[in-house]
Amino acid sequence: MSVQFPIAELPDYATAELGRKLFAGNSDFLKGVVAMDGLPPADRMEVCFAGRSNVGKSTLINALTGRKALARASNTPGRTQEINYFTLLDEHYLVDLPGYGFANAPVPVVAKWQRLLKAYLQGRATLRRVFLLIDARHGPKDVDEEIMVLLGSSAVTFQVVLTKCDKLKKPELDKIIEKTRATLTKFPAAYPEIVLTSSNKGEGLDVLRTIIATME
Numbered sequence: 001m002s003v004q005f006p007i008a009e010l011p012d013y014a015t016a017e018l019g020r021k022l023f024a025g026n027s028d029f030l031k032g033v034v035a036m037d038g039l040p041p042a043d044r045m046e047v048c049f050a051g052r053s054n055v056g057k058s059t060l061i062n063a064l065t066g067r068k069a070l071a072r073a074s075n076t077p078g079r080t081q082e083i084n085y086f087t088l089l090d091e092h093y094l095v096d097l098p099g100y101g102f103a104n105a106p107v108p109v110v111a112k113w114q115r116l117l118k119a120y121l122q123g124r125a126t127l128r129r130v131f132l133l134i135d136a137r138h139g140p141k142d143v144d145e146e147i148m149v150l151l152g153s154s155a156v157t158f159q160v161v162l163t164k165c166d167k168l169k170k171p172e173l174d175k176i177i178e179k180t181r182a183t184l185t186k187f188p189a190a191y192p193e194i195v196l197t198s199s200n201k202g203e204g205l206d207v208l209r210t211i212i213a214t215m216e
Contacts, residue, residue: 005160005181008193008207011214019209025089027065032082036119040085042126046093047212051133052143053099056163056199060133061086061096063199064209071096081113083120092212095127100143121154128215129191130158131208136165136196139176140183152189159191160184161208166198 058071084096151158184190197204
């Protein structure tokens with residue numbers, strides 16, 4: 001019996017090379033967007049990264065691209081309320097969505113962010129997949145499930161990426177993986193593989209690069 005939501009594995013060398021070459025090229029910060037009319041032209045495939053505040057989105061983007069300060073981690077509301085666009089060669093946009101679940105932000109700020117997020121998810125035809133980052137130390141929380149509901153209602157495929165996996169011993173990580181699988185069974189929009197990563201140790205980065213490079 002096959003496991004539902006198996007762990008994504010590194011493919012063969014030739015396929016993995018596609019991911020390495022894509023991310024070895026130029027990657028640059030393009031712009032921060034605060035309204036739909038500020039989005040860049042929808043002229044290439046894009047993937048976006050979503051997750052709770054402090055889940056490690058900026059760190060992961062930096063690790064994937066090999067650029068230590070490409071994506072800047074910040075707790076300041078002005079920075080975190082933007083949809084940040086990065087170019088990856090001339091072929092892809094990497095999109096860093098604002099961290100959700102920020103308890104200290106004013107209610108109107110949160111409401112504005114939620115409206116922008118919904119408009120972006122429903123109105124961006126070139127968006128191929130959302131990588132939903134979840135801290136492996138905690139597993140999926142209620143606020144993650146709320147985002148999964150929003151992604152499902154927006155008809156956007158999302159794939160869970162567990163971050164900071166190096167912080168857990170194998171038995172603890174196995175429990176979180178099972179908890180994550182149980183959560184994902186409720187969401188038809190969930191892509192049927194989970195990616196395990198550690199930005200600090202470099203684990204899972206080649207897998208994620210290859211997924212992005214081979215996406216159609």
